[in-house]
Amino acid sequence: MLRLAVATEAETLDRIRDPLAERGIKATHVPTAEQVQPLSEPFADGEFDVGFVYPSRPMEGGVADALLEIPWVNGREAILRSRNKAGALARLERAGVPTPESVYVSNPVGEAELRAAFERLDPPVVVKPNSTTRGVGIAKAHDLDSFLGICDYLALVHDYRAADDRSFLVQEFLPDARDFRAMVIDGEFAGAVERRLPEAERAAGQWKHNVHRGAKAEGVDLSAELRRVAERTAETLDIDWLGVDILVSEGRAVVNETNARPTVDTATKYEPDFYDRLATLIRRTAKEKRR
Secondary structure: OEEEEEOOOOHHHHHHHHHHHOOOEEEEEOOOOOOOOOOOOOOOOOOOOEEEOOOOOHHHHHHHHHHHOOOEEOOHHHHHHHHOHHHHHHHHHHOOOOOOOEEEEEOOOOHHHHHHHHHOOOOOEEEEEOOOOOOOOOEEEOOHHHHHHHHHHHHHHHOOOOOOOOEEEEEEOOOOOEEEEEEEEOOEEEEEEEEEOOHHHHHOOOOOOOHHHOOEEEEOOOOHHHHHHHHHHHHHHOOOEEEEEEEEEOOEEEEEEEEOOOOOOOHHHEOOOHHHHHHHHHHHHHHHHHO
């Protein structure tokens, strides 16, 4: 049986373990974060054939690479290519994939530059740290003073010398947008969910659709047009296993973000051959080790 090192112990591992075992792949959690690791000892007992997916922190991923010596479904470069929101959007924009109007800000910059960035867009605007996940740090500014106040807080955080990425995005706000997460495996659409906020949260003013912040993910059948958008995104970024976040507002669809470490939802929300295709990708990646 093929041994798969899974660098997460969240819902994804629980959901993929049995379906992959039925296809001859044993998924085992290999902890790479928030622990003490003697460098003379392995992460886990025995050898592994392939990893899924590269750790979210590059430094810990480097240690995992050295101790495991395995190929990864989505290696270091794929993770960094997706995690860099501005870089991913720039690649997609140049390839003709629709994206929100965005301005990239790399601190430190002056107030005049920040004012110019704000004035390029119609308020409200969305301020989004470039490298965070799960909606962390995202804020909406309705006026210039609020926007500059958010930027002040970001500047305080970025004053810490160890801050790795000091950049953020200023983006147009898409009102009443429907929020879809499409999954792409090896270049082909593999299913999608729509993330929806409960009415009570919407009435209270909440607008971010992250599942980790209370939204519910419901399986949906995406249109052929949105499927093509998701597939073009994965092709442009050259990432085999990718979650593509698509916002649809007022008849316009844009790729808002991508995630090369996407959470796997329940199988009923994906295409019937979802796990067959995932197993095929894992096996193909494992073969790279033996070449």
